[in-house]
Amino acid sequence: MNWTDNDSHIILVGILCAVACALPGCFLLLRRMSMMGDAISHAVLPGLALAFLISGTRTSWTIFVGAAVAGVLTAVFTQWISRYGKVERGAAMGIVFTTLFAIGLLLIERGAGNVDLDAKCVLYGSLELTPLHLITFFDTFLVPRAAVVVGGALIVNLIIIALFYKELTLASFDPALADTQGFRPRLMHYLLMTMVAITTVAAFEAVGSIIVIAMLIVPPATAFLITKRLPILLALSTIFAMSAAVLGHLSSHALPTLLGIPETTSSGMMATAAGIIFLMFWLGGPEGLIRQRFGKRPLLQPDFKS
Amino acid sequence: MRPEHPPEFPVSVHDLTVAYHRKPVLWDIDLNIPQGTLSGIVGPNGAGKSTLLKSCLNLIPKTSGEILIYGKPYEHQRDLIAYVPQRESVDWDFPVSALDVVAMGTYRKLGWFKRVGKSQKKQAHEALEKVGIGHLAHRQISQLSGGQQQRVFLARALVQDAEIYFMDEPFAAVDAATEQAIIELLQDLNKRGKTVLCVHHDLATVSRYFDHLVLLNMRIVASGPTQETFNRDNLQKTYGGKLQLLDDIAEALKNVGR
Numbered sequence: 001m002n003w004t005d006n007d008s009h010i011i012l013v014g015i016l017c018a019v020a021c022a023l024p025g026c027f028l029l030l031r032r033m034s035m036m037g038d039a040i041s042h043a044v045l046p047g048l049a050l051a052f053l054i055s056g057t058r059t060s061w062t063i064f065v066g067a068a069v070a071g072v073l074t075a076v077f078t079q080w081i082s083r084y085g086k087v088e089r090g091a092a093m094g095i096v097f098t099t100l101f102a103i104g105l106l107l108i109e110r111g112a113g114n115v116d117l118d119a120k121c122v123l124y125g126s127l128e129l130t131p132l133h134l135i136t137f138f139d140t141f142l143v144p145r146a147a148v149v150v151g152g153a154l155i156v157n158l159i160i161i162a163l164f165y166k167e168l169t170l171a172s173f174d175p176a177l178a179d180t181q182g183f184r185p186r187l188m189h190y191l192l193m194t195m196v197a198i199t200t201v202a203a204f205e206a207v208g209s210i211i212v213i214a215m216l217i218v219p220p221a222t223a224f225l226i227t228k229r230l231p232i233l234l235a236l237s238t239i240f241a242m243s244a245a246v247l248g249h250l251s252s253h254a255l256p257t258l259l260g261i262p263e264t265t266s267s268g269m270m271a272t273a274a275g276i277i278f279l280m281f282w283l284g285g286p287e288g289l290i291r292q293r294f295g296k297r298p299l300l301q302p303d304f305k306s
Numbered sequence: 307m308r309p310e311h312p313p314e315f316p317v318s319v320h321d322l323t324v325a326y327h328r329k330p331v332l333w334d335i336d337l338n339i340p341q342g343t344l345s346g347i348v349g350p351n352g353a354g355k356s357t358l359l360k361s362c363l364n365l366i367p368k369t370s371g372e373i374l375i376y377g378k379p380y381e382h383q384r385d386l387i388a389y390v391p392q393r394e395s396v397d398w399d400f401p402v403s404a405l406d407v408v409a410m411g412t413y414r415k416l417g418w419f420k421r422v423g424k425s426q427k428k429q430a431h432e433a434l435e436k437v438g439i440g441h442l443a444h445r446q447i448s449q450l451s452g453g454q455q456q457r458v459f460l461a462r463a464l465v466q467d468a469e470i471y472f473m474d475e476p477f478a479a480v481d482a483a484t485e486q487a488i489i490e491l492l493q494d495l496n497k498r499g500k501t502v503l504c505v506h507h508d509l510a511t512v513s514r515y516f517d518h519l520v521l522l523n524m525r526i527v528a529s530g531p532t533q534e535t536f537n538r539d540n541l542q543k544t545y546g547g548k549l550q551l552l553d554d555i556a557e558a559l560k561n562v563g564r
Binding site (some may be wrong): 164177181228 | 399418
């Protein structure tokens with residue numbers, strides 16, 4: 001294949017997006033609420049639409065804030081419904097995000113009419129188009145605008161996780177102890193939800209919500225197959241997310257020619273690549289299915305001391 | 307300040323009512339836990355034992371009433387408190403080691419943003435040694451037995467270095483060696499003048515382990531020194547007509563010869 005600047009740009013955006021999602025995704029996984037990423041990434045739609053209708057512009061900031069607020073509200077509503085309505089958490093999540101998503105679609109179809117806010121674009125994104133919006137960065141680098149936006153979200157996530165690593169871990173593992181020690185586990189919960197919302201909104205203009213959902217869930221899940229240490233989990237998730245982005249883009253070029261099928265989208269292939277990486281480790285990893293079935297694994301050391 | 311709840315009591319509960327979905331779980335609880343006691347909360351399933359403990363720690367909303375820790379609201383006294391939740395309340399597949407979990411007990415003193423350093427790790431290690439599983443410090447927590455997991459929780463409470471220890475069924479489903487280790491630990495805390503408030507379910511061991519009892523079944527049936535409160539009359543009131551249990555009670559009373 002011919003490697004062009006476009007390819008570099010697409011991969012750059014893909015990597016930044018994948019890593020930005022995978023980091024908060026680790027904490028979602030540990031709290032057993034991975035699907036919250038799915039919910040939030042759908043539910044930002046009415047926020048987008050409303051912010052657009054109220055402000056009448058498509059300037060990034062109003063839209064960004066509107067969508068992020070809607071994302072966090074998803075978490076708030078889910079909490080309320082499951083707590084006061086005695087509804088199971090997953091069901092509560094489903095009620096909230098489908099309703100919000102539908103409202104968002106209606107708002108866009110009805111209100112935004114012919115304006116260039118496209119529901120399809122929200123789902124699938126337009127990764128291939130990112131090289132069309134280039135901006136100069138530090139006066140020297142010419143990078144896609146999307147890379148700056150998504151990179152911004154990544155930096156925000158990195159800062160939050162670096163600052164609150166201990167607090168996020170404690171609140172995820174043992175919220176009751178966190179509470180008795182005064183560490184505000186609910187605040188930590190919403191901080192995580194805010195991270196997810198910001199990342200989703202930043203990413204989906206460029207890459208669509210499918211890849212956001214995939215990268216929130218799949219790389220952390222793959223890493224969790226291999227390690228039982230949190231720092232390594234974060235590192236491995238990052239690596240898997242990056243690999244999925246690179247492999248996804250490469251195969252989006254290679255596969256159609258190989259199989260003689262029409263062109264595929266990079267973001268779709270990145271999500272698929274993440275799934276394939278998961279499959280590989282699920283089957284062939286150190287604790288994988290193949291070894292479980294056919295390999296001889298030593299028993300855990302019995303502990304006679306206690 | 308209330309005259310009936312003077313501040314020398316580590317835990318004072320005044321007029322507490324707790325309800326889930328408008329169904330009362332605890333009703334009009336009035337209670338003082340004396341300084342330096344090993345206090346057990348005893349009662350049948352669904353009596354509200356854990357709820358009472360969690361209410362003291364402000365973990366669940368009160369419908370009415372007030373709880374004071376050394377005469378002040380809980381929020382001002384967090385430094386004085388250590389909490390051992392029920393073992394099933396956390397996810398033991400969580401990717402942390404035994405040492406990491408014990409170090410969580412130091413977070414309060416560390417404060418926001420600061421990282422666990424050498425001195426916290428050392429404290430955590432010492433606490434693990436004290437509960438007899440120092441050699442398992444770097445095991446991932448899912449690779450520990452139930453008893454070992456319970457010891458990790460106790461070690462974590464130890465590094466919190468508190469005045470009052472709230473424990474939710476620490477003896478539940480542990481092996482005999484662990485049970486012995488826990489009771490030695492409680493007695494050690496007791497010797498150092500700490501107060502322990504412990505939800506307990508095993509009537510056979512109540513009188514050996516605790517010097518102060520709270521008999522609970524939605525209301526307080528009795529509260530006071532074990533010698534005065536642990537008798538057939540009170541137990542019958544607490545456990546009602548549950549025949550199977552009454553047999554257990556008979557057995558338990560026989561053990562203490564009363």
